Amino acid sequence: MFILKLLARNAFRHKLRSILTVIGVAIAVLAFGLLRTLVGLWYLGVESSNASRLVTRNAISIIFTLPISYKDRIRQVPGVKIVSYGNWFGGIYIDEKNFFPNFAVDPKNYLELYPEFVLPPDQKKAVILDRKAAVIGRKLADRFKWKIGDLVTLKGTIFPGQWEFVVRGIYRGAQKNTDETQFFFHWDYLNETLKKTVPRRADQAGFYMIGLTNPDSAADVSVAIDRMFKNSLAETLTETERAFQMSFVSMTEAIVIAIQIVSYVVIIIIMVVAANTMAMTARERIAEYATLKTLGFGARHIAGIVFGESLVISLAGGVVGVIFTFPAALWIETELSQFFPVFNVSSLTVYLDLLAAAVVGTVAAIFPTWRGATIPIAEGLRRIG
């Protein structure tokens, strides 16, 4: 109890210095937490992928399409429960800065395949019945203040033209990490228009989404599908949804690694700053440590005092950093939703934040502790006056 009292009082003896150190650690922990969350966001698609879903795409590249006729053939492969398909539309709402993901899909099967997109039954029905219907995520609706019945026009980039849609459904995510910023509409609407304007691009799907009766059969079904289209004009590559998402992540892996390095560098920088502060503190208190040793306190007591003080300061910074991470993440999710549709701080990130703060406190205390614990008493006592 006495030692705790001494630690707490020592920690805030030089209020300005301690507060600045706490703020420094808090900012570092905040940055670390946000960067870790950003890295986690990179893997969001991978994390939220379902083991019972496969993706089939053109074996050459995702930018090449597959004939829509493949749908029925894939459906006949044993182990396939449901097949949906779609195209990345790449439409722009008014301006490029208003980016959000938009896809032409087969809504009936797609929504069945993705139960994480929760849509009220009446809206689902309305979406299926209306060829110009669009289903949008809740966050997207909030962002542009769209509501059911609103007319939305997207400017096509991959599929030129002005495309009009009517908002018929607004989905909510079943899970906290479900992306609620997406925009879906009828593939048939796209296809029918293409048949009139650019017939050679019609009847082509960018990808097939396949639901399995049993996730354990994923490998067999993938092989069977790809074998079926071997030596055709459009060979396929079928993989699990997780692997498909990972292929996108691996394309940008260098960025993820860079972000991870930056997050560690931030912690190392604050570690050096905190170590300097603790070294300064210990230097000023050498005479006190010598006095305590004179009175009979041993090296382990001195080590406890220095370590404890360093941990009090760094963990205080860590806790402040964690507290501010949540409103910062909420702000990012709200204000930058076009870039970060989901920005949830996981409990693992919170633990890592606190661990990082503890590591900062521990490392920062090593040299001062050694100095305080080993300085000869007579030499330490001469530092006073």
Added chain:
Amino acid sequence: MKNFKPPIVEIKNLTKTYRRGVQVIPVLEEITLDIADGEFLALMGPSGSGKSTLLNIIAGIDKADSGMVTVGGVDISALSEAELAQWRAINVGFIFQFYNLIPVLTAFENVELPLLLTTLSRKERQAHVETALSIVSLLDRVDHYPSQLSGGQQQRVAIARAVVTDPTIIVADEPTGDLDRVSAGDVLGLMARLNREFGKTIIMVTHDPRAAEKAHVIRQLEKGILNNVHS
């Protein structure tokens, strides 16, 4: 017939040197000294004469190169660092020139510090601290921090801390060196009282002849050699 008091401190052929690079500087040379139980000894001498070093060796915070130092029958020159720390906590009370109080602790907490290393209960510690503070007439300042006390009061708190464990010896290094004349007089009076009324053995290093006057015995150190005896 003169009362014979056995020495509480026995020093035989004590030698201490410091090294500065390759140069060896002798600080104490063949010191032999006995200090009787209940004695008030003043060690005087010019700066650099080795008096503080001798005091530190007697108090177990520095080690001699050779020779023997026995305090209360214990050969402290043979103790390890950890054993010395334990021994100091029980046997030595320290009074420093600059008081060496912990600034973030109150007068009460500063006096309580050495007792934290004992097995005393919280209540027992409180009783000991209050007794020590009453001896130095500072019971009304228990909750004051060092910065809220005058220099004289701080030194009295330091004296209370030195006596709270009822040590075998009290060592004081220039205890009045940082005090005005009045406060110095108070502190010296208090030390004399501790010696007279409580029978404490006090070894004091001082430059101040007025402080030395309070001692029973004055020993002069010059260039590491113990000279004469004034009683």
